[in-house]
Amino acid sequence: MSWWQKAASETQVTHRQRVWLYILATIIMFLLVIPTVIVIPMSFSESQYLEFPPREWSLRWYHEYLNTPRWVNATITSFKVATLTMLVATPFGTMAAYGLFVSGGRMSKMLFFTLMTPMIVPVILIAIGTFYVFGRIGLVNSIFGLVMAHTVLSVPIVMIIVTSALRTYDLNQERVAQSLGSTRIRAFFEITLPQLKFSIVTAALLAFLTSFDEVIISIFLSGGGNSTLTKQMFSALRDYIDPTIAAISTLMILLSTGLMLSLQILGGRGAR
Amino acid sequence: MTSNASASLTISVTELTKKYGRVFALNAVSIDVRAGEFLTLLGPSGSGKTTLLMAIAGFNRPDSGRICFADEDITVLPPHKRGVGMVFQNYALFPHMSVFENVAFPLKLRKISAEEKHHRVMEALKTVQLSGYAERGIDQLSGGQRQRVALARAFVFGPKILLMDEPLSALDKKLREEMQIELKQLHRQLGVTTVYVTHDQREALTMSDRIAVINEGELAQIGTPREIYNRPANQFVASFIGESSFIPLHRNDSGQLVHESVAVLPVPNEETGKEWSLVIRPERLLLEKPKAKRTNGKIFFDGVITELVYQGETAIVMIELGNGKIVTSRANTRAGDDVDSLELGQKVSVSIDKNDAIVIPGGTK
Numbered sequence: 001m002s003w004w005q006k007a008a009s010e011t012q013v014t015h016r017q018r019v020w021l022y023i024l025a026t027i028i029m030f031l032l033v034i035p036t037v038i039v040i041p042m043s044f045s046e047s048q049y050l051e052f053p054p055r056e057w058s059l060r061w062y063h064e065y066l067n068t069p070r071w072v073n074a075t076i077t078s079f080k081v082a083t084l085t086m087l088v089a090t091p092f093g094t095m096a097a098y099g100l101f102v103s104g105g106r107m108s109k110m111l112f113f114t115l116m117t118p119m120i121v122p123v124i125l126i127a128i129g130t131f132y133v134f135g136r137i138g139l140v141n142s143i144f145g146l147v148m149a150h151t152v153l154s155v156p157i158v159m160i161i162v163t164s165a166l167r168t169y170d171l172n173q174e175r176v177a178q179s180l181g182s183t184r185i186r187a188f189f190e191i192t193l194p195q196l197k198f199s200i201v202t203a204a205l206l207a208f209l210t211s212f213d214e215v216i217i218s219i220f221l222s223g224g225g226n227s228t229l230t231k232q233m234f235s236a237l238r239d240y241i242d243p244t245i246a247a248i249s250t251l252m253i254l255l256s257t258g259l260m261l262s263l264q265i266l267g268g269r270g271a272r
Numbered sequence: 273m274t275s276n277a278s279a280s281l282t283i284s285v286t287e288l289t290k291k292y293g294r295v296f297a298l299n300a301v302s303i304d305v306r307a308g309e310f311l312t313l314l315g316p317s318g319s320g321k322t323t324l325l326m327a328i329a330g331f332n333r334p335d336s337g338r339i340c341f342a343d344e345d346i347t348v349l350p351p352h353k354r355g356v357g358m359v360f361q362n363y364a365l366f367p368h369m370s371v372f373e374n375v376a377f378p379l380k381l382r383k384i385s386a387e388e389k390h391h392r393v394m395e396a397l398k399t400v401q402l403s404g405y406a407e408r409g410i411d412q413l414s415g416g417q418r419q420r421v422a423l424a425r426a427f428v429f430g431p432k433i434l435l436m437d438e439p440l441s442a443l444d445k446k447l448r449e450e451m452q453i454e455l456k457q458l459h460r461q462l463g464v465t466t467v468y469v470t471h472d473q474r475e476a477l478t479m480s481d482r483i484a485v486i487n488e489g490e491l492a493q494i495g496t497p498r499e500i501y502n503r504p505a506n507q508f509v510a511s512f513i514g515e516s517s518f519i520p521l522h523r524n525d526s527g528q529l530v531h532e533s534v535a536v537l538p539v540p541n542e543e544t545g546k547e548w549s550l551v552i553r554p555e556r557l558l559l560e561k562p563k564a565k566r567t568n569g570k571i572f573f574d575g576v577i578t579e580l581v582y583q584g585e586t587a588i589v590m591i592e593l594g595n596g597k598i599v600t601s602r603a604n605t606r607a608g609d610d611v612d613s614l615e616l617g618q619k620v621s622v623s624i625d626k627n628d629a630i631v632i633p634g635g636t637k
């Protein structure tokens with residue numbers, strides 16, 4: 001009996017009957033991955049223009065990226081903003097998730113929903129709104145303003161992750177800790193927090209990436225010396241197209257995948 | 273660890289009321305728990321047992337009423353200052369700590385020296401028969417072992433009150449019955465005032481010094497297991513604890529309770545109500561031989577067998593009386609009792625000793 005006549009699962013369906021499914025899945029995989037991956041070979045091209053497949057290979061555009069102050073500054077800004085966003089959104093999102101989860105009730109549901117709105121409202125609206133308000137109070141083009149706006153986007157993500165972790169957490173543990181003589185705060189830090197650790201780290205990394213990858217708000221709110229990398233890329237694309245963009249994109253893919261991978265590894269250990 | 277009843281505290285709950293929205297989770301409940309006593313809160317699910325226990329532990333604030341430990345009013349004292357040991361149904365062990373660290377947690381909070389801490393944790397683990405398990409992780413323990421760790425953690429710091437919320441209900445039947453005995457022995461050994469919550473009447477009867485029966489947020493009756501079983505105060509207690517059949521009785525002018533124009537019993541107390549019920553426990557309703565003499569000390573009923581269930585050591589016989597009421601008798605299957613010869617539809621007489629007859633006020637629903 002050849003492989004494709006064998007049962008594909010605990011049913012009578014054979015691999016042969018499933019071939020269409022395998023083909024479909026492969027096509028979908030390609031459609032999802034190709035647009036992302038295609039920039040990688042393009043970034044190693046020698047050519048002046050974006051070109052696929054490259055005729056000659058070189059690291060020229062990586063040198064270009066690292067030796068252009070504009071790009072380097074933008075990169076530093078992006079890291080700064082993303083790190084600060086992470087540092088602000090993670091504790092706030094965690095506290096909001098915990099507080100609303102523990103108190104329960106209809107009021108909590110409404111507040112939760114309110115804090116979720118940045119995920120539902122088109123980002124362009126948030127961008128326009130903040131641009132208008134920040135313009136009045138002089139926060140446009142400032143790191144602080146960007147961090148605030150990106151925090152608004154990241155808090156819902158942190159809240160979703162932490163809330164889902166709390167759903168499988170037994171709050172009686174905190175009660176027991178209190179009955180054993182621990183204050184509520186101490187019970188939270190010694191009992192609850194260590195068990196939410198993995199989720200909070202995940203949330204923090206996603207908050208970082210949310211800010212780092214964010215374009216629309218950055219276009220509105222960042223400029224001059226405080227342009228983020230995404231904003232700089234966007235301007236560059238408008239003015240002239242050269243493979244530096246591809247090189248930067250490749251590095252960004254590397255960063256995102258690296259973070260996600262480390263999460264997976266961490267998760268594998270956390271589950272044990 | 274020595275038994276030390278003087279180290280335990282009384283708990284007095286006075287007129288405690290707690291509302292959730294419009295529902296009375298507790299409605300003016302008053303209970304006095306004696307020092308060193310094992311008191312069980314027994315009631316159906318949703319009756320308010322957990323709410324009461326959490327109020328004693330300090331996790332919810334009652335709308336009105338008072339809770340005192342000994343003479344000290346602790347109604348609004350935060351939980352970490354009450355010094356009560358707690359055990360939950362799902363154990364609530366700290367999964368990120370070892371068995372040792374779990375049990376040592378309350379000692380760590382009390383800043384007890386490492387040496388003393390080690391000694392006391394090991395002693396507590398020995399008491400719950402988990403001596404070799406100190407370094408295990410929580411996920412390496414069975415359900416029964418987890419329950420023991422939770423128990424050790426709750427008493428290792430010498431609390432004067434122990435609260436347990438359905439601690440055995442997650443265990444299978446056999447283990448549960450073993451643990452019931454162990455818990456009872458542990459209680460005897462520690463002498464600590466214990467409030468134990470369960471919805472299992474048999475567990476309550478097995479373990480308790482006294483049982484407080486709770487129904488819909490109100491205290492239905494409090495008493496020893498014997499009192500609760502033999503002298504239920506009302507229809508709820510009679511039907512929730514043990515099995516019961518109810519037969520309506522009327523009070524006549526001369527203060528006798530009458531069943532089908534036969535006076536059967538005197539009115540037991542001062543209550544003036546006209547409607548009463550006779551509570552019959554199945555094991556106390558005996559099948560009579562066809563020509564048995566009708567003695568004065570018994571109440572007799574005649575009826576027809578409507579159901580026969582053979583259960584090994586006993587058999588259940590359901591008998592429909594003339595007025596359509598069905599009573600249940602649990603008969604021994606010994607040869608002399610002739611249960612094997614009974615048939616559906618057969619006419620029989622049954623009797624109950626007047627000393628076994630329970631009379632409660634109120635009509636039969």
Ligand SMILES: Nc1ncnc2c1ncn2[C@@H]1O[C@H](COP(=O)(O)OP(=O)(O)O)[C@@H](O)[C@H]1O
Binds near residue numbers: 296297
């Ligand atoms: N936090 C709460 N919010 C709203 N209602 C509650 C809450 N806790 C308990 N109740 C209600 O109070 C009543 C008693 O609950 P509980 O004390 O948990 O009962 P038991 O432990 O006897 O099963 C139930 O009707 C329950 O729905």
Ligand SMILES: [Mg+2]
Binds near residue numbers: 321322323
């Ligand atoms: Mg309960």
